[in-house]
Amino acid sequence: MLVLRSLRLCGSAVVVASFAACTWYHADPLKPVNTSTSQDSVERVRIDPASMPLPELAAHTFDPSDGLDIGEVAMLAVANNPDLKLARDDLGIARAQAFSAGLLPDPQLAVSSDYPGAAGATRAFNYGLSMDVLAILTRSANKQSADATVAKTDLGLLWQEWQVVAQARQLFVKARFAQNTLPLLQQQRDLSRMRYERMAAAQREGNLTEDTLTAALTSYSDARKLFTNAERAAEQTHHDLNALLGLSQTVQLQLVGDFNDTTLTDSTLDDALEALPQRRPDLLALRAGYDAQEQKYRAAIMSQFPTLTVGFNRARDTSNIYTTGFQINLSLPIFNRNRGNVAIERSTRQRMKDEYQVRLNQAFADVDHLRADGVILSRQLAEAEAALPDAEHAARHASAAFAQHNLALSAYTDAQAAAITKQVDIATLRESLTEQRIGLQALLGGAIPDAFSNDHS
CATH class of the missing domain: 2.20.200 (Outer membrane efflux proteins (OEP))
Structure with missing residues (x-):
């Protein structure tokens, strides 16, 4: 009877202890309201640089009061991007699964x-x-596999943060490009409209042929279309940037910064490329995933x-x-x-090994491509910048001659349009070169400096 009583008491104690250790349910209802960051909220955002995924961002100060440079936009993206919030939730799930595997x-x-x-x-x-x-x-193998999965998820989050930083930088560049080129395209449109309106008046007075007026109208239509397309592209960039930063579409950011044409040396790129397998989060995540699969394979063998x-x-x-x-x-x-599971885990391990090697080879190929593309863009930019002074000189000369009535309207507008076109070409090449630099940053991380400098630091 004493043993029976002891078993009953023990069972009762176990039941009571089990209920005491349970987690109780609490409702967490959805909130059907827009929680995007507003214009006023942006001014109150505070970001800890130590939480940033790249060294150059960790050394940067976030201060939206005097506008946002390319570094501050990247920091805001890391802190406020909606997709990154979901990725961090996935990391929390992986950690909970690792906790479960260790029990x-x-x-x-x-x-x-x-x-x-x-x-x-x-x-x-x-x-x-x-x-x-x-x-x-099998607990040890399962726990090690779950821990490696957490490391893989954590590194995957870091890689996703790198990609969000690259997207934020690219959209920053596109927005600044629009700020610089829209006034030029508007000026070109206004010149074409002025020429067309004056030629239309001359044609009504019988001083101009119909085919000449048609050519002027075509030129004006093309210039107007270019300006309109640029306006739409700028609006799309504004939408994409605000969405990436988790901001309301009504928020208008003040973007600041000057183009930095510092040339990347071959030694800088070579050093960054050599350290790439130990630096790239996606490659490190694949290695962690391979380690996790090793433990799954080991657990499957033990389960035989x-x-x-x-x-x-x-x-x-x-x-x-x-x-x-x-x-x-x-x-x-x-x-x-358990032969089926052993075969599955062994084949999965081989696939993950091949995936790592394919990703590593592709990374080296992408860097080589961007390096070659950067050489071409740099040469084109240098040629365009060398030709700009002549075009601007011709435009100034034409403007002075036109003011003195020594130059026809068509020649005047052609000279002005040529100078504007050259400026737009230079801005376009700078945008492409900057985006190419950002591509290298996304591949190699903080070893590559920004192509924009902070003009208010």
């Missing part, structure tokens, strides 16, 4: 009781306590052994005889032997 399996308590129908017989009972031994043996459950029991039959014993449940590895 020991709960023991199994079995209780049964028989009530005899014959007089004089005693109520029979059977109490048993068992434990899955194989789950304990028979499933073993060991238990102890205490019982009494209807004739009031007490017994104490043990039980062992053992699967017989005759047909399955």
